[in-house]
Amino acid sequence: MQPAIASASQGQYINLNADDRFVPTERLHAAYIHYPQSHNPSAPSFVRFEDEGLELGIVASEVPEIARAVSSMLSRSLEDAKNSNGGHLPSEVVERVQLEIISPYGVANLWGTYGHRFVLSREVDAQRSEIVATILVARRKGTIFFFTGRYNNLRHSTIDQDVDFLQPASNDPEQRWFAQFAFPGPPDFKPGAYHHIANFVVGKEQRGQGLSRFLLRALVDKYARDHIVSQGAGIEHSQFLLCGRGFWQIGDPPWLARMQKLGFYLRWGAESFFLEQDWAPLPRIFEAGQQVTNLAYNRSFGLPARYSDAQPPDLSRPHLLARIPEVIRLSQDPRAKLQYFQTMFEFV
Numbered sequence: 001m002q003p004a005i006a007s008a009s010q011g012q013y014i015n016l017n018a019d020d021r022f023v024p025t026e027r028l029h030a031a032y033i034h035y036p037q038s039h040n041p042s043a044p045s046f047v048r049f050e051d052e053g054l055e056l057g058i059v060a061s062e063v064p065e066i067a068r069a070v071s072s073m074l075s076r077s078l079e080d081a082k083n084s085n086g087g088h089l090p091s092e093v094v095e096r097v098q099l100e101i102i103s104p105y106g107v108a109n110l111w112g113t114y115g116h117r118f119v120l121s122r123e124v125d126a127q128r129s130e131i132v133a134t135i136l137v138a139r140r141k142g143t144i145f146f147f148t149g150r151y152n153n154l155r156h157s158t159i160d161q162d163v164d165f166l167q168p169a170s171n172d173p174e175q176r177w178f179a180q181f182a183f184p185g186p187p188d189f190k191p192g193a194y195h196h197i198a199n200f201v202v203g204k205e206q207r208g209q210g211l212s213r214f215l216l217r218a219l220v221d222k223y224a225r226d227h228i229v230s231q232g233a234g235i236e237h238s239q240f241l242l243c244g245r246g247f248w249q250i251g252d253p254p255w256l257a258r259m260q261k262l263g264f265y266l267r268w269g270a271e272s273f274f275l276e277q278d279w280a281p282l283p284r285i286f287e288a289g290q291q292v293t294n295l296a297y298n299r300s301f302g303l304p305a306r307y308s309d310a311q312p313p314d315l316s317r318p319h320l321l322a323r324i325p326e327v328i329r330l331s332q333d334p335r336a337k338l339q340y341f342q343t344m345f346e347f348v
């Protein structure tokens with residue numbers, strides 16, 4: 001076995017190599033994680049879907065071929081989010097994420113160690129498999145993969161102790177890092193009992209074939225404990241199960257429509273905003289050569305209109321209804337720019 005990607009010099013680069021999605025099947029099978037306490041310890045450590053010719057499993061993300069495959073899939077997908085490619089993010093923001101978070105090194109070492117890295121694959125020939133989709137699911141329900149660019153893998157229960165909310169942005173102590181953001185208060189930031197998800201991507205060559213729906217269905221059917229129990233179904237693999245109630249996502253604005261189509265719902269009142277400061281201007285975004293104002297950007301994602309027009313949501317879900325007036329106010333503040341929506345998905 002090759003050594004894991006253990007140092008940044010081995011794998012911190014922007015990986016746009018499409019061919020990296022092909023991995024030796026033997027390496028993929030060796031990377032699946034066996035959970036000794038599984039209820040079915042002698043079962044294979046992955047699930048095969050014979051009819052579709054697909055395979056799903058949790059892999060060790062530090063295996064170099066796997067880290068490179070996942071990194072290439074995520075990085076190529078994120079290229080499309082560049083403002084210069086018609087997307088919603090400044091190029092420098094995309095490149096920072098590609099280098100620091102979803103490089104092969106980042107995939108292997110940053111969030112991966114706190115999450116279950118699922119990969120969906122198909123065999124292409126006797127030796128090789130193609131990774132066609134991936135998702136990272138937090139192992140613990142309390143894990144928050146990222147909290148502004150300065151915190152990774154936080155525990156929700158200790159957020160107040162672990163985060164310095166008064167820290168300076170740089171040298172001037174009056175210029176506070178957290179003055180640049182508006183988000184739900186720490187106790188409400190994440191709904192309890194839901195797994196944070198990130199890196200939910202279908203390969204660019206594989207889109208529009210229903211694979212994202214398939215992956216979500218397969219995760220629920222084969223890995224969500226509550227669903228398996230409610231169906232009286234057996235456990236078909238010797239991997240971890242997901243014991244939370246569902247998924248929780250901090251999603252970029254354009255993702256909301258996609259996620260809603262896939263069965264996720266908006267967590268009302270949980271939007272995050274950037275707050276522009278004189279000492280911290282936001283990178284500009286352009287559309288058809290015109291700079292987009294924060295207000296126009298917010299409006300293009302349905303804010304504040306969605307909260308005046310829409311029906312109230314299911315009150316049994318962990319929405320933040322009391323924060324909606326604040327979200328409406330922020331979305332009409334010329335210095336506030338929508339950063340994220342939160343979305344959720346129920347297993348049962």
Ligand SMILES: CC(C)(COP(=O)(O)OP(=O)(O)OC[C@H]1O[C@@H](n2cnc3c(N)ncnc32)[C@H](O)[C@@H]1OP(=O)(O)O)[C@@H](O)C(=O)NCCC(=O)NCCS
Pocket residue numbers: 077198199200201202203206207208209210211212213214251255257258261262
């Ligand atoms: C979003 C994504 C995962 C969908 O994967 P996919 O396998 O192509 O989707 P499916 O073929 O299963 O289609 C699922 C539904 O989503 C819709 N959909 C797919 N891409 C969409 C998009 N860009 N905008 C709106 N809806 C979209 C499809 O129309 C389909 O709905 P329908 O069946 O009602 O027509 C994939 O496009 C992707 O990886 N995008 C880039 C990364 C991303 O945005 N990830 C989500 C946030 S982490």
